[in-house]
Amino acid sequence: xxxxxLGIAGYLHLAAxxxxxxxxxxxxxxxxxxxxxxxRQKQFIAIILQLLLFGVFSIWVALAEYIDLWTxxxxxxxxxxxxxxxxIAMIAFMAQxxxxxxEQREWKIYYFMPRTPREKMLWAVVSLFAGFSEEIVYxxxxxxxxxxxxxxxxxxxxxxxxxxxxxxxxxxWMSMLVIFAIALSFQTIYYLTGSLFPGMAVHFLxxxxxxxxxxxxxxxxxxxxxxxxxxxxxxxxx
Numbered sequence: 049x050x051x052x053x054l055g056i057a058g059y060l061h062l063a064a065x066x067x068x069x070x071x072x073x074x075x076x077x078x079x080x081x082x083x084x085x086x087x088r089q090k091q092f093i094a095i096i097l098q099l100l101l102f103g104v105f106s107i108w109v110a111l112a113e114y115i116d117l118w119t120x121x122x123x124x125x126x127x128x129x130x131x132x133x134x135x136i137a138m139i140a141f142m143a144q145x146x147x148x149x150x151e152q153r154e155w156k157i158y159y160f161m162p163r164t165p166r167e168k169m170l171w172a173v174v175s176l177f178a179g180f181s182e183e184i185v186y187x188x189x190x191x192x193x194x195x196x197x198x199x200x201x202x203x204x205x206x207x208x209x210x211x212x213x214x215x216x217x218x219x220x221w222m223s224m225l226v227i228f229a230i231a232l233s234f235q236t237i238y239y240l241t242g243s244l245f246p247g248m249a250v251h252f253l254x255x256x257x258x259x260x261x262x263x264x265x266x267x268x269x270x271x272x273x274x275x276x277x278x279x280x281x282x283x284x285x286x
Contacts, residue, residue: 053196054113054193054196054197055112055113057108057109057112057113058109058112058113058193058196058197060109061105061106061109061189061190061193062190062193062194062197064105065102065106065185065186065190065211065215066190066207066211069215070211070214070215070217073214073215073216073217073218074214074217076217076218077217077218080156080218085158085274085275086159088158088159088161088162088163088167088170089166089167089170091159092162092167092170092171092173092174093170095174095177095178096170096173096174096177099174099177099178099180099181099182100177100181102181102182102185103177103180103181103184103185106181106184106185106188106189107184109189109193110184110188110189110192113189113192113193113196115188115189115192115193117184117188117189117244118244119242119243119244120243120245121241121242121243121245121246122241122242122243123241126240126241127241127243127245127246128246130237130240130241130246131237131241131246131247131249131250134233134234134236134237134250135250135253135254137233138230138233138250138254139254139257142226142258143261145226146258146261146262146265147261147265147269149262150262150265150266150269150271151265151269153271153276154276155275155276156218156219156220157262157266157271158275158276159218160258160259160262161259161262161263161266161271162259162260162262162263163263163266163267163273167263168259168260168263171256171259171260171263172256174255174259175252175253175255175256175259176252176256178251178252178255179247179248179249179250179251179252179253179255180248180252182212182251183234183244183247183248183251184244186208186209186211186212186231186234187208187234187235187238187244187247188244190204190208190211191204191205191208191235191238192204194207194208205232205235206232208231208235209228209231209232209235210228212227212228212231213225213227213228213231230254234247234250234251237250
């Protein structure tokens with residue numbers, strides 16, 4: 049890392065992902081309440097391009113700030129064991145929640161519910177890019193920058209987890225609490241393995257599983273492929 053101070057690139061990254069992206073997430077969440085459902089394929093492609101941009105920018109910042117993103121795990125067996133344990137725990141915790149969200153006709157899950165073969169393929173790409181880019185952005189670059197700035201890895205991890213959860217604001221407050229815990233789980237993987245790669249793999253597999261389970265329960269429980277009628281969706285939240 050770049051000594052004990054940040055360069056311009058580091059401050060740009062913190063401003064972009066620590067302030068701008070969460071604000072845009074809040075704005076987008078409110079906007080989605082007032083517009084018709086967007087086609088999932090279009091939405092997935094937009095997310096892929098966004099994640100690609102985020103990843104490229106964060107890699108550039110890492111190079112500018114001398115942050116090593118490509119360290120291999122301290123031990124592959126330990127990394128595999130830790131990753132498998134965290135992934136199994138997260139899926140076990142969320143399995144019933146995924147089904148319940150479909151049963152309750154939550155309107156937001158429309159955007160995380162691939163139904164057609166093409167949507168499922170695109171969702172797999174979304175999951176892959178999310179695992180790669182978001183781990184670089186939050187557990188790799190942001191965590192390192194905050195550690196330099198605050199001289200506290202614990203504070204850096206907590207703040208990065210808060211920012212990560214607010215960047216998923218459209219999923220709702222309860223989901224944000226879960227996402228905060230998930231972010232800390234990814235940070236724990238990084239701490240125990242010394243590498244971003246295991247967290248990337250877990251992140252990818254978790255997101256992939258979540259989307260496929262939403263698609264499975266959507267088909268099985270009759271969730272409208274075009275989305276829940278907006279009036280019904282809003283009344284269910286009140």
